[in-house]
């Protein structure tokens with residue numbers, strides 16, 4: 001079985017016959033962007049080495065400072081292994097996306113057509129927001145019964161607003177408004193997080209509002225890191241299908257990003273990212289010592305990232321029973337199925353109208 | 362428009378006979394990612410099972426309505442006039458038979474026979490099961506193949522996919538199952 005590899009060490013990643021080898025370096029990784037940087041590795045090889053067969057690699061997540069050469073790039077391309085790079089702060093920085101082998105010209109035309117036609121685009125964009133709100137609602141409803149007093153009331157009010165906004169989505173006439181609705185609900189949802197986390201955890205990790213660049217506190221750091229993982233996980237699923245990752249519907253197709261991944265990730269963030277954060281903080285697996293401050297921002301430390309990633313990987317392999325397929329599917333596979341649903345919609349919008357995943361369990 | 366460049370092959374005939382929707386996906390260039398070891402196994406069978414023979418012959422022909430046809434034949438024994446097709450298992454054997462009949466039809470339409478004038482026959486090989494099955498092209502098959510080719514040509518210009526099969530049990534062994542029902 002192929003699986004993603006998450007590499008935290010720094011060093012040189014190279015092809016060695018039919019395996020990948022990481023020749024490790026020791027010492028601190030330095031920030032990637034210091035002005036006096038010469039572009040050479042921050043530290044020297046220490047003789048450490050890990051090697052793994054290419055057949056076992058689905059994708060690579062590179063959190064360390066990694067040196068690569070074009071032989072490796074060619075090799076990964078031939079093997080269809082995408083690689084995701086993260087910068088010093090744990091932010092997603094780039095993808096090495098191998099040449100597509102599953103692309104279908106006709107489907108791509110359909111995808112562009114659905115983007116260019118305002119009506120068709122809006123239909124899909126609404127479906128993404130609708131499912132994202134639905135899944136946020138599921139998360140809120142999961143915690144609501146345990147709350148009391150003001151917390152209960154505030155949660156109830158947010159739920160009502162959410163249900164109202166979700167119900168009004170069919171009336172929305174433009175993407176901008178859709179984005180605004182989603183942003184508004186998310187802000188209110190984040191305000192509930194201290195209640196979900198409980199007094200003790202919430203006192204250590206306050207949540208005022210979502211601030212990304214840079215993340216202003218621990219919770220923002222966790223959300224940013226989780227969203228990066230979610231984005232790259234979705235990219236790697238899209239890569240396994242005939243979809244073109246650059247043509248999106250809710251998000252504007254961008255030049256340097258795979259916007260379709262942003263669309264699909266909206267649906268999965270409540271399930272994958274938000275719940276991972278609650279779990280890691282409530283159990284204390286991640287605590288104050290796992291954060292670092294740099295240049296006015298707050299980031300997960302190396303140790304914190306490892307804990308997050310390990311939990312992330314376990315979470316992706318959790319399964320639920322899928323009625324129509326009558327089998328268990330992993331959370332990660334649900335992302336793939338989402339891609340397939342989109343392909344069905346693009347092929348037959350009237351007969352197979354897309355509805356985003358509604359968590360049914 | 363697309364039908365201009367359409368060339369119908371044996372695999373597509375097999376797909377069509379199993380499920381028109383499957384053929385439609387395939388006509389759209391939509392393939393499922395091959396994740397299982399089954400594909401590697403298929404390749405291995407292909408390379409190792411039968412070392413000596415004429416392998417991978419390509420034949421072209423035209424259907425009576427002018428549609429270009431193409432066959433990529435696994436292996437042929439020209440002396441005995443037998444086309445071979447190697448398969449892993451017998452789960453879609455009817456599709457396999459039709460694929461082979463289609464190749465025989467291509468030979469027929471090219472006027473190719475054995476040296477003594479006897480038409481070619483076919484043989485399905487299942488090395489893993491240690492079984493073979495003889496396949497012949499009968500008169501009633503010509504018309505059937507002609508109809509299938511015409512149906513596939515119109516499928517190729519059909520905007521939306523045909524419906525899913527009503528017999529859901531069939532889909533359980535189809536590689537497109539998650540695409541149709543996921």
Ligand code: SF4
Pocket residue numbers: 379380381382383384524525526531532533535536537538539541
């Ligand atoms: S899953 Fe069923 S309906 Fe879909 S292509 Fe396969 S056989 Fe046809």
